[in-house]
Amino acid sequence: MTILSGKRILLVISGGIAAYKSLELIRLLRKAQCEVRCILTKGGAQFITPLSVSALSEHPVYSDLFSLKDESEMGHIRLSREADLIVVAPASANLLARLANGIADDLASTTLLASNKEIMIAPAMNPEMWAKPATQRNVETLRQDGVMFICPATGEMACGETGLGRMVEADDILTSIKHYFLASAPLSGKSVLVTSGPTYEPIDPVRFIGNRSSGKQGHAIAEALAHAGAKVTLVTGPVALPDPLGVTTIHVETASEMLAACQSALPADIAVCAAAVADWRITAPAEHKMKKRADAEPPALSFTENPDILAEICRSGKRPPLVIGFAAETDDAVKSAQEKLVRKGCDWILANQVGKTENPVFGTDYNQVTLVSRSNCDEWPPLSKKEVAARLVEAMISHFNDTGLDQDDQPSRRPSTASR
Numbered sequence: 001m002t003i004l005s006g007k008r009i010l011l012v013i014s015g016g017i018a019a020y021k022s023l024e025l026i027r028l029l030r031k032a033q034c035e036v037r038c039i040l041t042k043g044g045a046q047f048i049t050p051l052s053v054s055a056l057s058e059h060p061v062y063s064d065l066f067s068l069k070d071e072s073e074m075g076h077i078r079l080s081r082e083a084d085l086i087v088v089a090p091a092s093a094n095l096l097a098r099l100a101n102g103i104a105d106d107l108a109s110t111t112l113l114a115s116n117k118e119i120m121i122a123p124a125m126n127p128e129m130w131a132k133p134a135t136q137r138n139v140e141t142l143r144q145d146g147v148m149f150i151c152p153a154t155g156e157m158a159c160g161e162t163g164l165g166r167m168v169e170a171d172d173i174l175t176s177i178k179h180y181f182l183a184s185a186p187l188s189g190k191s192v193l194v195t196s197g198p199t200y201e202p203i204d205p206v207r208f209i210g211n212r213s214s215g216k217q218g219h220a221i222a223e224a225l226a227h228a229g230a231k232v233t234l235v236t237g238p239v240a241l242p243d244p245l246g247v248t249t250i251h252v253e254t255a256s257e258m259l260a261a262c263q264s265a266l267p268a269d270i271a272v273c274a275a276a277v278a279d280w281r282i283t284a285p286a287e288h289k290m291k292k293r294a295d296a297e298p299p300a301l302s303f304t305e306n307p308d309i310l311a312e313i314c315r316s317g318k319r320p321p322l323v324i325g326f327a328a329e330t331d332d333a334v335k336s337a338q339e340k341l342v343r344k345g346c347d348w349i350l351a352n353q354v355g356k357t358e359n360p361v362f363g364t365d366y367n368q369v370t371l372v373s374r375s376n377c378d379e380w381p382p383l384s385k386k387e388v389a390a391r392l393v394e395a396m397i398s399h400f401n402d403t404g405l406d407q408d409d410q411p412s413r414r415p416s417t418a419s420r
């Protein structure tokens, strides 16, 4: 999941050579898990086909204002109501002029005039057309109306002339869209360290001591944080899960490796220690595979205590302002969590009872947790691990809003490639 996952983009494609770049933009938006609906103007359809737009966006293309089918549901109103952001790319000089003057004479211009959403425009035209006072007046009017612009680039045009006017590349538009959503994301500007999965402590080169953690809860938390705009570093033990999109993932095996990776990811604003870290490691793992001999006794293993990653993070000179641990216990999870919170010096513990057959946690998609803080115990109902992650992220957002810890990091201070 990334900041763009599930975002609904209404893309308006008007009549210019750069319309071919909008096909790549649709592909990139789909790859970033956006929902894309497209309006293709009559001019736009001279440059790219509705079939290509429809195939790439995986939805019908809208072109006709007086469509009996679409307008039976007031298509020109619905399209903007169902979008999170409207992007016009490429925007022709003609469409800019109509928008600036409130003209609504086709589906694109009528939808834009009737919209209640923010509009981001990527103009594309010949340098003379762009430089004309009429076009510049229209751009200024639209800026004053609150429309965001992704300024055209300088370069050689399809007509052979060189100058300012060509539409920026599709990935630049994608970046502007990302910045737009990041700027309004609740954890924008926050960096978060998340640990997930088990650790494996080697006995010999082929055997290890591990545990039943699947990493599903930690990975879901990393994803939910990225979706809320945070910059997430996930340090994970061996799991059978894909790396979450939009998250920097570091793979480790042992507790010592996990500690080193965590230390390199600090400072951070939040640490969430969801990994099930082995308490002990084999003092001297065998260099070669241990052989089974019929006449020999089973090997005696000697253990050494592993570093306590949660406690180390809390003790660190770079302690994040909010440190969250997990306590998976087979007995009296909440009481153990309260003791653990004080002993380790963290701020919150998510306590869950594991090992009971009627409440399996390891490896499943469900979890039942109690959020324990120094002053409170909040028992959550049984939820999917993704829902636990979403609820935990909501709690973090409230915490930062209540404590005012994010005063230096207001989203509006983030640089954006689209400007008003």
Ligand SMILES: Cc1cc2nc3c(=O)[nH]c(=O)nc-3n(C[C@H](O)[C@H](O)[C@H](O)COP(=O)(O)O)c2cc1C
Pocket: 013, 014, 015, 016, 017, 018, 041, 042, 043, 044, 091, 092, 093, 094, 095, 124, 125, 126, 129
């Ligand atoms: C080959 C060709 C290329 C064109 N390229 C552009 C362009 O890049 N930018 C632009 O504003 N208009 C361009 N035009 C003119 C527009 O297509 C024309 O103004 C049209 O009415 C725009 O319609 P629309 O705004 O409804 O899409 C071009 C026209 C032709 C024939």
